[in-house]
Amino acid sequence: MTPETLQLVLPNGATRDVAAGTPARDVVASIGPGLLKAAIAVAVDGEVQDLMTPIRKGGAFVVLKSSDPRSLAILRHSGAHILATAVRRLRPDAKIGFGPAIDDGFYYDFEVETPFTPDDLAAFEAEMAKVAAEKFPFVRAEISHGEGEKVFADDPLKLERLAELGPGEVISTYTDGPFTDLCRGPHVPDTSYLQHFKLLSTAGAYWRGDEKRQMLQRIYATAFWKKDELDAHIHQMEEARRRDHRVVGKQLDLFMFHQFAPGAAFWTERGTTLVNTLHDYLRELHRDGYAEIKTPLLYNKGLWEISGHWGKYRENMFLVLDNETKEHDFSLKPMNCPSHYLMYSARKHSYRELPLRYNTYDVLHRNEVSGALSGLTRVRQFQQDDCHIFLMDSQIADEVKRLTGFIIGYYTTFGLTATLKFATRPETRIGTDEMWDRAEGALKAALEATGLPYELKAGDGAFYGPKIDFDVTDSIGRHWQLGTIQLDYAAPERFDLTYAGDDNTAHRPVVIHRAVSGSFERFIAILIEHFAGAFPVWLSPEQVRVLPIASDFAANAAEVTAKMRAAGIRAVMDNGNDTLNYRIREAEKMKVPYMAVIGKREAEAGTLAVRERGQGKKQDIIAVDDFIARVRDEIRTRALPKPAE
RNA sequence: GCCACAGUAGCUCAGUGGUAGAGCACUCGAUUCGUAAUCGAGCGGUCGUCGGUUCAAUCCCGACCUGUGGCUCCA
Known part of the structure; x- marks a missing residue:
C-alpha cells in the first residue's frame, strides 16, 4: 500500500507534498540546512510537534x-527529562513520575526511599x-502496550499511566542516552539545547x-534559551x-x-x-446607600445547620465548648452571610426598601x-469588606453595574488594574433555566457596560447563581483574585427571606454577595508588595517626618509638627541625638513619604527643606503653610506615588 | 493534614559534643551636625518546647510547636 501524500503549506505560500509518516526533520532539512539548525520544532496546522515525530496530517x-x-x-x-536522566544516574533506585513544563519552568516527580537534600540538588544540577x-x-519510538510494559517494568507509576492509554492512542517513548521515558513529547532535538537552567527547590x-x-x-x-x-x-x-x-511588614x-x-x-x-x-x-465610599451593621462573632450550631455549614464546612470552623451542655454547640462565624440573613428576617421588609445593602467589617x-x-x-x-444586598430580580442589572463601577474605582485608587471573569451556570445547580437566563443576562449587560475586557468561565459559577470575579494585576505583574x-x-x-411587594404579598428577594478587597489582611499584603512598602501619602502610617538639623531648632520643629498634626x-518629629544623615537614613528606610528638614534658614524664614522619599538629595524649599496645603491635597485626592523606583 | 527545610540577643545572621559570638537596634556618655550609618562604653540569650543518648547536649536522636517552600498545571 502506498503511503498517503500530505500537502504542507509553507508560510511563503509554497507547498510541499510529503508522504505521511515522514519525520518533520526531513521536511525542514529539505527547506534548508540552515533552517534545520535553528529549528526547535514545527507547527502543523497549528499543532506543535517536534522534529522527530512523523507528520500525520497536512x-x-x-x-x-x-x-x-x-x-x-x-x-x-x-529539561525535565534531562533532570530525570541525571537523577537516575545518581540515584538509580528513583522511580519516575511526571515531568511537565509549567508556567515558569518545569518539575519532575520521583518516588525515592530517602528524600532529596539540597546537596543532592547541587549534584543533580552538575550532572544535568x-x-x-x-x-x-532525543530519540522517539512508537511502541505497543506490551512493549511499554517491558520498558517500564520497574516504574510502577509509568505503568499506571500506560494502562490508562486507550487502544487508539499512539504510545511514544523518548530516549536521551541512558534514560527512556513514556512521553508524548515534543522535545528539542538533543540534550545540548539545554544550556541555561537552574534547579530551584524540592517539595513533596x-x-x-x-x-x-x-x-x-x-x-x-x-x-x-538565553543566559x-x-x-x-x-x-x-x-x-x-x-x-x-x-519582610517589608517587619521592616x-x-x-x-x-x-x-x-x-x-x-x-x-x-x-x-x-x-x-x-x-x-x-466607609466613605459606602456612605451612599449602604447600611453598616455588626453581628455577633459566636453562634449556636442551629444557625449553621440552616445554612448548611454544619454538615459541609464544620472542619473549617472553630468550635467552642458550651460549659452548660459540655458540647461544642457554638462556633465562631467563618462568614457573615447567615448573620445578615438573620438580621434581615428579624422584621418585615417592603419592596420600597430594596435594594437593601448590609455592609460589615466583622472579624x-x-x-x-x-x-x-x-x-x-x-x-x-x-x-472582609463584606456586603449582602437584598433586592428584586428586576433590580439586578442596575445593581451589578453599580457594584462593578464601585469595585473598579476602588482598585484604580491604588493603581491596580483588574480583569473580570464571568462565571456562568454549572452542571449541578438549583433554580430554573429562566432564572439563570435572567441572572446571567443581567450580569453580562453590567459587564459590557463597564467597557472592560472580561473572560467567560462557562460552567464555573456557584450552584446557587452566576458570579463575576475580579482578578487584579499588581505592579510586578502578579495576579490576585480579590473582589467578587x-x-x-x-x-x-x-x-x-421575603419582602412585601406592591401587590402586598410576600416575595422572595435575591441576594448578592459582594466583596471588594477579599480580606483586609490579604489586600494589605498585596498593597505592601504592589508598592514595595512605599505607600501613597494618604495610606502611609507616617506621612511626614520633621527633622530639626540641630536641637537649637527643636522648638520650632515641634511647633511645625503640631501644626501639621492639627491639619x-x-x-x-525625630529629634534624636543622631546626625541628620542618620535620621534621613532612618526615615528613608521606613519609607516615610516626606522629610521636612528645619535648620537656621528655614526657622527664620518659616519654610521647610522638603526631601521626598526615594528622590535623593533633591530638596524643595517651601513655606510651612504651603507644604501643609500640598500634603493635605495629596491626602484628599489619594494621589498615587511617583512612578516606582 | 502530608513531604522537605528552618527556629541561636529586638532584627539580620555566624558558630561549636565541654553551658555562646558579630553587625545593627537599645541604654549611657561625648558630639549639635545641611540631606542614606559620629565616636566610645554598656545592657542583652534556659541557643523554639519536651523527652532521650552521653561523664557532658545549643550541637546527636525522637516527639511536639511555629514558620518557609510545595502538594491543579497530565504519559
Missing part, C-alpha cells in the same frame, strides 16, 4: 525557532550539565495531586522576595505573628493606622489546615 507548516514562545515549553519539558554536554539526541507532592496517594519528591527548576533571560528570571524572584510583605513595623495565635495577625500602631485608613476610605475565623497558612495572604482570622459579585438564589430559600497630617 496543513500550514511553520518552523518554530527558539524565538517562538511555544518553543520554550519544549525546552523546559526536555554533563548530560547536556554529552549531546544525546502527592502522586497525581491526590492526598490519598503516595507522596513523591518533586524537584522544581527553570530553564531559558540573560535566566538571570532576569532569578532577578525577578529576588525582587519578589525584596517586596515580600512578610516597616506593620504587623507581627506569634506562635500562640497561628494564622492571626497582630497589628502594630503603624499597621493599625493602615488598616483604619483603608476602613475609613471604604471571621476559618480553621485552615496548618500547612496552608502563609503570612497575611492565608490566615485563620481576617476581616455573586448572585444567590439559594440562601433566600433556606432562610425564608490632619500624620507627622512625627
Whole structure:
C-alpha cells in the first residue's frame, strides 16, 4: 500500500507534498540546512510537534525557532527529562513520575526511599550539565502496550499511566542516552539545547495531586534559551522576595505573628493606622446607600445547620465548648452571610426598601489546615469588606453595574488594574433555566457596560447563581483574585427571606454577595508588595517626618509638627541625638513619604527643606503653610506615588 | 493534614559534643551636625518546647510547636 501524500503549506505560500509518516526533520532539512539548525520544532496546522515525530496530517507548516514562545515549553519539558536522566544516574533506585513544563519552568516527580537534600540538588544540577554536554539526541519510538510494559517494568507509576492509554492512542517513548521515558513529547532535538537552567527547590507532592496517594519528591527548576533571560528570571524572584510583605511588614513595623495565635495577625500602631485608613476610605465610599451593621462573632450550631455549614464546612470552623451542655454547640462565624440573613428576617421588609445593602467589617475565623497558612495572604482570622444586598430580580442589572463601577474605582485608587471573569451556570445547580437566563443576562449587560475586557468561565459559577470575579494585576505583574459579585438564589430559600411587594404579598428577594478587597489582611499584603512598602501619602502610617538639623531648632520643629498634626497630617518629629544623615537614613528606610528638614534658614524664614522619599538629595524649599496645603491635597485626592523606583 | 527545610540577643545572621559570638537596634556618655550609618562604653540569650543518648547536649536522636517552600498545571 502506498503511503498517503500530505500537502504542507509553507508560510511563503509554497507547498510541499510529503508522504505521511515522514519525520518533520526531513521536511525542514529539505527547506534548508540552515533552517534545520535553528529549528526547535514545527507547527502543523497549528499543532506543535517536534522534529522527530512523523507528520500525520497536512496543513500550514511553520518552523518554530527558539524565538517562538511555544518553543520554550519544549525546552523546559526536555529539561525535565534531562533532570530525570541525571537523577537516575545518581540515584538509580528513583522511580519516575511526571515531568511537565509549567508556567515558569518545569518539575519532575520521583518516588525515592530517602528524600532529596539540597546537596543532592547541587549534584543533580552538575550532572544535568554533563548530560547536556554529552549531546544525546532525543530519540522517539512508537511502541505497543506490551512493549511499554517491558520498558517500564520497574516504574510502577509509568505503568499506571500506560494502562490508562486507550487502544487508539499512539504510545511514544523518548530516549536521551541512558534514560527512556513514556512521553508524548515534543522535545528539542538533543540534550545540548539545554544550556541555561537552574534547579530551584524540592517539595513533596502527592502522586497525581491526590492526598490519598503516595507522596513523591518533586524537584522544581527553570530553564531559558538565553543566559540573560535566566538571570532576569532569578532577578525577578529576588525582587519578589525584596517586596515580600512578610519582610517589608517587619521592616516597616506593620504587623507581627506569634506562635500562640497561628494564622492571626497582630497589628502594630503603624499597621493599625493602615488598616483604619483603608476602613475609613471604604466607609466613605459606602456612605451612599449602604447600611453598616455588626453581628455577633459566636453562634449556636442551629444557625449553621440552616445554612448548611454544619454538615459541609464544620472542619473549617472553630468550635467552642458550651460549659452548660459540655458540647461544642457554638462556633465562631467563618462568614457573615447567615448573620445578615438573620438580621434581615428579624422584621418585615417592603419592596420600597430594596435594594437593601448590609455592609460589615466583622472579624471571621476559618480553621485552615496548618500547612496552608502563609503570612497575611492565608490566615485563620481576617476581616472582609463584606456586603449582602437584598433586592428584586428586576433590580439586578442596575445593581451589578453599580457594584462593578464601585469595585473598579476602588482598585484604580491604588493603581491596580483588574480583569473580570464571568462565571456562568454549572452542571449541578438549583433554580430554573429562566432564572439563570435572567441572572446571567443581567450580569453580562453590567459587564459590557463597564467597557472592560472580561473572560467567560462557562460552567464555573456557584450552584446557587452566576458570579463575576475580579482578578487584579499588581505592579510586578502578579495576579490576585480579590473582589467578587455573586448572585444567590439559594440562601433566600433556606432562610425564608421575603419582602412585601406592591401587590402586598410576600416575595422572595435575591441576594448578592459582594466583596471588594477579599480580606483586609490579604489586600494589605498585596498593597505592601504592589508598592514595595512605599505607600501613597494618604495610606502611609507616617506621612511626614520633621527633622530639626540641630536641637537649637527643636522648638520650632515641634511647633511645625503640631501644626501639621492639627491639619490632619500624620507627622512625627525625630529629634534624636543622631546626625541628620542618620535620621534621613532612618526615615528613608521606613519609607516615610516626606522629610521636612528645619535648620537656621528655614526657622527664620518659616519654610521647610522638603526631601521626598526615594528622590535623593533633591530638596524643595517651601513655606510651612504651603507644604501643609500640598500634603493635605495629596491626602484628599489619594494621589498615587511617583512612578516606582 | 502530608513531604522537605528552618527556629541561636529586638532584627539580620555566624558558630561549636565541654553551658555562646558579630553587625545593627537599645541604654549611657561625648558630639549639635545641611540631606542614606559620629565616636566610645554598656545592657542583652534556659541557643523554639519536651523527652532521650552521653561523664557532658545549643550541637546527636525522637516527639511536639511555629514558620518557609510545595502538594491543579497530565504519559
